[in-house]
Amino acid sequence: MKFAFILISLWVTTSTYCISPIMPNYQNCKNKKEKKSQLFTDTLYSESFGENRLLTIYLPKGFKKTKTYPVIYMADGQLLIQSYVKSIDSLMDKKLIPEIVIIGVNSNETFIPSMGLEYRNFEYLKNLHGGKDTLNLRFDKHFKFFTSEVIQYAEKSYSVSNKKEDRTFYGISNGADFGVTVAQDKPDLIGHFILCSIVQGSKEPFAWTKANCPSFFLATGDQEDEMVQDEAKRLGKYLTQISMPYELVFYHGGHERKKWEAQFIAYLPKVYRKKS
Known part of the structure; x- marks a missing residue:
């Protein structure tokens, strides 16, 4: 039986930056003319x-x-909360990163009692328990949703670049596994991957x-x-074999959201320094 981590998280629907109801989009915020950044949900x-x-x-x-x-296209987008915003705003204020847009793709954390897993796990992991039953088909649906529908919508609605070098993926745990698969199956889609605590990656x-x-920026806990x-070492070994520079950090700790957030913020200036 394949291994899958289950993350139980809160759905974020509001922020002190641009507070929106449950069905908001940029139209709710654009007339405010604020000098503050905006964090809100879209459908x-x-x-x-x-x-x-939800996004x-x-x-x-x-x-x-x-x-x-x-x-930045972020898996488990509901984890994009105010603490991230504060740090990202600070990096921009200090001119350490350019102005960026983040599209957080919220995961489906509905629990499946008969499986002991969430829909999220089946959407992030290809062939989680073998076969092509209804649950495993969710991976194909989610893959198309994330790599096609979301990207097309983001480019149309939020003025984001369509260039590979301007796209970054951020994922944690099984979301990082999904990132490995995206990088494998669509290598010309996204230029940079920040992956924290890859659980099982792509078995291909x-x-x-x-x-x-x-380019890969990897982190996992010691x-x-x-x-x-x-998994992080395995990916790093392959990148070394093809002479592809990468970064791998073993932070002190375990499978922890605050550690992932800290690594993401630490890696951002390096991502954009590589591109400059």
């Missing part, structure tokens, strides 16, 4: 799922529809070349399960 109907899905959106101070922004052999390989630590 996108998914053709793949045939249902509405958590971060827009920088002075956001303008006439400007094109680098973008890595197949990047130095020419198409994204107190994590050995399997989690080994």
Whole structure:
């Protein structure tokens, strides 16, 4: 039986930056002319799922529809909360990173009692328990939703760049596993991956070349399960073999959200320094 971490988290629907009701979008915020950044939820109907899905959106101070922004696509977008915003705003104020937009794709944390897992796990992990039953088909639906529907919507609605080098993926735990699969299956889609505590990654052999390989910024805890630590090492070993520079940090701690948040914030200046 394949291993899957279960993250129980709160759905974030409001922020002190731009407080919105349960069905907000940028239209609720754009007339405020605030000098503050904006954090709010948006709803996108998914053709793949045939249902509405929530997005958590971060827009920088002075956001303008006439400007094109680098973008971060974040798995488990409901974890994008005010503490992230405060740190990101500070990095921008200090000119350590450019103005960016973050598109947080909220995960479905509904618990499936018969499986002891969440829908989230099936949406992030390919063939979690084998076969092509209804649950495992959720991976294909989510993959299309994330890599096609969300990106098209973000480019249309939030003025984000359509260039690979301007796109970054951020994922934690099984969300990081999903990131490995995105990088594997669509190597020309996203240029940079910040992955924290990869649990099992992609079980398919890595197949990047130095020419198409994204850049990777990896972090995992020195107190994590050995399997989690080994996944980061396995990916790092392959990147070394193809002479692709990468960063791997073993922070002191375990499978912890605050540690992941700290690593994400620490990596951001490095991501954009590489691009400059």
